[in-house]
Amino acid sequence: MNILLWLAAGSILAWIAYTHLGLNKGRSLLLSVVIGAAGALLGGVLIAPRFTEFAAAPGIFSITDLFFAMAAAVICLAFDGLLYRRGGT
Numbered sequence: 001m002n003i004l005l006w007l008a009a010g011s012i013l014a015w016i017a018y019t020h021l022g023l024n025k026g027r028s029l030l031l032s033v034v035i036g037a038a039g040a041l042l043g044g045v046l047i048a049p050r051f052t053e054f055a056a057a058p059g060i061f062s063i064t065d066l067f068f069a070m071a072a073a074v075i076c077l078a079f080d081g082l083l084y085r086r087g088g089t
Contacts, residue, residue: 006040044072
């Protein structure tokens, strides 16, 4: 359940960044959504357990894990934007 929420949150953040903020306009919406979802998954699986006192039990919603997943998605989208502007491709 948490993984689906992380993926949804990352995808929604990527969609907002693409459509409303105009970030990564040189790339497709689908690529931005994939990068946001991958970043959220990375944040929820790898980063959140490192910074929280306890790992959330499987199947139990954790707002802290969701926060880390969203933060990682934003960082991945920002990093992608930086690479795109510097590399041009």
